[in-house]
Amino acid sequence: MLKPETLSQQQKLADFCRSNVEPELIGTTDGRLKNYRRLVFSVVQDALGSSYPLSKNLLSTKEWDELCFNFFRDHRCQNPQVWRMPFELIDFTESTHSSLCEKYPWLLELMIFEWKEVEYYMMADLTFPIERSGDFWEDPWRLNPEMEIMALSYPLHMKNARFISRTDVGSYFCIIFRQPGTFKVKFMNVSPFFAWLIESMRLEPSKLRDLVPVMESQFNLTDIPAVKERIRPFFEKLLNEGMIH
Amino acid sequence: MNDGVGIGFRKDFGSAFFDQSVIKPDFVELAPENWIDVGGYWKKQLDKVAEQYPILLHGLSLSIGSPDPIDWKFLGKIKSFIEEWNVPIYSEHLSYSKCDNAHLYDLLPIPFREDAVKHISQRIKEVQDFLGHKLVIEIVSYYTPVAAEMTEVQFINAIQSESDCELLFDINNIYVNGFNHGYNPKEFIEQLDLSRVRYIHMAGHEKISDDLIIDTHGQPIIDPVYDLFEFAIGKLDHQVPILLERDFNIPEMGELQTELERLKSISKRAWKHEHHAEA
Structure with missing residues (x-):
């Protein structure tokens, strides 16, 4: 059990590293404490800057x-892995820096967008579905699990x-995915x-034959052959990029 | 694993390790925090590294000297990592990097005090029980003491004795501390229980003023640190692995290989001599 004074000395040093307000500590060497604040804060600044270069x-x-x-200073960083720590900046910004969010209404979305890139690049490998074989329209397609659709209010990906x-405010959709083989994180703009x-397929492996009629009513489509003509090249692109199987 | 000269595996120059044409370490050391739950490109690199080299782990976030509780969940991940990659040595720092429920991501000096000895020794024992093997604790560099009531060497020896942990003998840190706090590093080494040394670190540093060196791992090892290394291993009665740390300001790989060879040559000479002396 630490004595109160020892505990207090440790807390004061840690608090100084976070706040840069120099404390009164026992028995320190003149002028040396500042090195701790400098070293600690430079790690944090580097991590934040490299995760959010666009922001x-x-x-x-x-x-x-x-x-x-x-x-x-104000947030207690929770993650023991320094590369994951910057994720915590998003909530902090939203909850404490409303004036910044008002000045740049796309800031939070941009931070999420940037964090997704880090997250997808680094995330643990997920199990991929078995390679598909079969008919383009009749057999179910499965999505690369290392992908998602982001709904954006600003065209951050373009x-x-x-x-x-x-x-620029509007309704934008962007696929983010980690490309199999190259492990690069890519973004692709897609129409609603x-x-x-894609979202329907994410919910469950789906046959295009079953989805097209639903789309027909959902989007008030009339020229189904034209729709099918648009779907095929889009799916070929997804297939080439490793986004579907 | 009881010998060899390795190097810290850094993402900045990781690809140079694979063809072994320029740099040929005997093992590599990783910070588990940089690799746990990581997939994609870096997981493939980790797989490749593990195929070619033994892996040792040097943790950053255990914060053994912290007033805060140990993060058993994360330590569980480290344990799994140790088991998955068959890691023979997991070392950590005699410092703290978390306080008041906030991570600080660097190593702060612990007050050299009796209550801190008891607190830390108990935590080391709990960690050792959890991991099922001894923790290897590094003597860290520090730039100022805080609220010290005993000397650094008394503090280290007391913790080792009470916790029965092993020692990561960081020769550069001992040199840096000797310079920064005005003591003789050789006398410091002679006061340690060297039977507990399990692993050695060597590194470069940066002198930023007439009376202060910062432990940057960003420069080549200087001759006085090599001299101290030779002195230190001459005092050991057993061989241990030796690591070259280089984290910043990365030079051509040939320069790092030259440093590895120099470390190997010094240690071979010292330990060959010891072998003959025993015979």
Whole structure:
């Protein structure tokens, strides 16, 4: 059991590393404590900056530095793996920096978008479905489990975040996936129509023959042969990229 | 695993390890925090590394000196990693990196005090019970003492004795601490219980002012640290693996190989001599 004074000394040093407010500690060497704050905070800044390069670039240097400073001072970082820690910045930004979120309405979405790239690049391998063989329309397709559809309010996947404005607000869909073999994380813009199709397949392996009639009513489609003509090249692209099996 | 000269496997220069044309370590060391629950490209690299080299683990987040409870869930993941990759040595730092339920991601100095000795020794014993083997604890570099009531060497010896842990003998840290706190590193080494040494680390550092060295692992090992290494291993009555740490400012692989060969040459000479002396 630590004595209260020992505990307090440890807490004060840790608090100094987070807040940069120099404490009164017993028996330290003059001028040396600052090295701990510098070393600790540089690890945190590096991790945040490398996870969110686009968000960092979107904000002014002052805004970004303040966000990082406040995050580390006010938030208690929970993850023992430093590369996972930056994920915690998203909730912190949302709950404590409303003025930044108002100034840049796409900031939170951008941070989630950037974090997805880190997450997909690093995530543990998932089991892939067995290679498919069979008829294009009659046999069920299965999705690469290392993918998802992101619904976005701003075109973050198509436009430099610094050039996005409030007038860009809309409904965008983007597939994010880790490409089998290369392990690269890729993004693909998709229409609401194809987003719906992919999402339906994500819920359960589905035959296109069964999905097309549902789409017909969902999207008020009339020219089914034309729809089928659009589906085939899209699916070939998904197949080539390893997104479906 | 009782000998050999290895190097820290870093993502920055990981690909150089595979063809072994320039750099040829006997083993590699990983920080488990960088590899646990990781898939994709880096998992493939880990598989390739494990095919070619024994893996040793050097943890960053155990925070054995923390007032906070041990993170048993994460330690469970480390245990699984040790078992999956057949890791012979898992080492950690005699420091703390979490306090008041907040991770700090670097190594803070523990007050050298009797109550801290009891607290840490108990935690080491619990960790050893959980893992089913001894923990190898590193003497860390530090830039200021905090609330010390005993010397550093008394603190280390007391923890080793009470917890029955093993020692990661970081020669560069001992050199750095000797310089920063004005003691003779050879005298420091002579006061340690060297029978507990299980592993050695060697590294470079950066002198940032007339009276302060920072343990950066970003420079080549300097001659006085090689000299201290030779002195230290001359005091050991058993062989242990030796690791070259290089985390930043990565040079050409040939330079790292030269450092590995120099470490190997010094250790071979010392341990050959010891062997003959025994005979």
